[in-house]
Amino acid sequence: SLAFSSVAHTCRDVQYGWLIRNLHANGASLFFICIYLHIG
Template identity: 95%
Template sequence: SLAFASVAHTCRDVQYGWLIRNLHANGASFFFICIYLHIG
């Protein structure tokens, strides 16, 4: 799939790509936790 190839390229070939991917994933999770706490 093209999406998987793009993510694999970012993690392997882009400088600090693995860090960008992890920040994006963890940031999204943190955002939803904050929304849940705010509503709940």
């Protein structure tokens, strides 16, 4: 059970890591502009 949870967690981390990298490559600039506008 623990091993299965570890594997599932690792797979989920890899999937989210890929998603985050993809979003970062495509929308990081827009995201930071939105954050900057909200803070400013």
